[in-house]
Amino acid sequence: MTLKPSTFVEWLHVSMTGAQRAERKHIIHFSDRHHYEACIRQWNEMRQSLAGRNKIQPLKIINAISCSLSNTDKLSSIPFIKSIESDTKMRVHAVRAANGAQPSDGSIRSGAANIPWGIKRIHAPQAWNKSKGERIRIGVIDTGADYTHPDLRHCLSYGVNLLNRLLMPNDDNGHGTHIAGTIAASSRQHGITGVAPRAMIHPVKAFDHQGSAYVSDIISGIDWCVQNEMQIINMSFGMRTYSKALETAIRNAYHAGVIVVASSGNEGKQATIDYPARLRQVIAVGATTKRGRIAPFSNVSKSIDIYAPGEKIYSTWLRGKYNELSGTSMATSHVTGVVALILSRKAGLSPLHVKSIIKKNAKILPKPGVSIKEVHALRAVGGVAKTASTGR
CATH class of the missing domain: 3.30.70 (Alpha-Beta Plaits)
Structure with a gap:
């Protein structure tokens, strides 16, 4: 017919x-x-x-x-x-920290210590003499970002509001601003510093003020990132159900050379993780605690490629403030920052090669019967020089 x-x-x-x-x-x-x-x-x-x-x-x-x-x-x-x-709908992957921390009054808690514990733990500061993420474009598909935050003004570039294309991708939730801070915040005085303080973040607002979005909005966000030549896409969200449409979009981004980093989920489940992290074209991220253990809320599975700090992560918040959140979302932003450090050191690496560098240069955490790899920024940046590029 x-x-x-x-x-x-x-x-x-x-x-x-x-x-x-x-x-x-x-x-x-x-x-x-x-x-x-x-x-x-x-x-x-x-x-x-x-x-x-x-x-x-x-x-x-x-x-x-x-x-x-x-x-x-x-x-x-x-x-x-x-x-x-x-x-279908999905939600961002974050939970309030166990101590119920609320946004601070705008000043860092400890005046001298402006590098949060997670960034220190993955040895990002030691990598900054080799790379700070210069010239790397990161699409953060999330709730938007606070363009007025003093720690983010230098790193926030143009983006898109998929809920209303006539508006700026301003954050009305806080989650996207928190993610942006861990990736690329920079402050000379009283704020915080992120993993890749010279990377450029392009906010893609696909989630509403409640942290909810349709699969179609995520796909539109991926499309925007590919069309605007993002090198990395941060996806700190997920859902339990499989979507062929979402997989196709991520596969197309992968073949375009875009590195996709996604959070595994906060249900504390064994042997299963959320989509899109479960897709093989993605770097799947689980969360660790300050003590170097798997966070109790983090999903655990052989499908997780790398773990990163995700417990009580202090980062930027709305209206120039700061907040402490826990979740695999927060772990994912650490890994995205490390990917930016890698690509700034050597541009044009394929998604598969970047994943390999991160896994081969990870820190092995002690856990009986399971190999837990935590991202190590210094080793990963150093590992770039040891391997030949596979290109795109």
């Missing part, structure tokens, strides 16, 4: 009519770029004449669209529709 794009758009409009605005979103995959682009063009031509306010979200990186559907019966029978899946 041959179906014209105009007929598809009419069917799509009918299938969207009556759908609950936010609860019944789906991702529609096209079989190829040709049919995807033809239908997008047709939708743009016809949408003015279609009744109602139905909207679609193009997901070019995977030849798909996201929209609210009341039913999928008619669309699933179309020859050039590869698949239709639910557009």
Whole structure:
């Protein structure tokens, strides 16, 4: 059966009519770029004449669209529709520290010590004479970032607000600002210093003020990062269910040479981790404590590539303040910073090669029956010179 794009758009409009605005979103995959682009063009031509306010979200990186559907019966029978899946939600991976620390009044707790314990533990300061993350572009898909924070002003570059593209990707939650601080904060006086203080962060606001986002928004964020030539994508979030659409987007980013770092989850589960960290194209990160043990909240699995400090991590917060959070999110930002140090030392390394450098140069933590590798910034940066680049 041959179906014209105009007929598809009419069917799509009918299938969207009556759908609950936010609860019944789906991702529609096209079989190829040709049919995807033809239908997008047709939708743009016809949408003015279609009744109602139905909207679609193009997901070019995977030849798909996201929209609210009341039913999928008619669309699933179309020859050039590869698949239709639910557009599910996921959340950021952070929990308040056990002591319930609230945002401080804006000054660091100890005036002399402006390097948080996690950054010290992974030996980042000792690597700074070789690399500080210069010229490295990092897409942080999260809740946005506080552009006014004194410790982040130097490192925050242009980004995108996927929830409202007319607005700046300003943080209304705090999580994204906290992540940005651990990666690249820099302060000459009373603030904190991150792992890669000269890297550039490009905030990609995909999560709302509650720390929730749809898979389609994550895919749009990945697409933006690839199109804007980010070298690293930080993903401090996850979900338990598998999404073919998300895997396809991450695989495409991987083949474009982008290193994706993702958190494993905070359920304290054994032998399982969340998506997207479970995907093989990702550097999966678990969390450790100040005592060098696996954090009790961290998921544990052979699928985890590397561990990093994630307990009671002190970092930047909204309105120029600081806060202490725990989670595999915080561990992930440490690893992203180390990747920036590596790439600044030697640009063009493939994602597989970067993962190998981090794992081979890790610190082995004592745990009976399990090999736990904690990221070691100094060794990783030193390890770059010992290996030949595989390129992209």
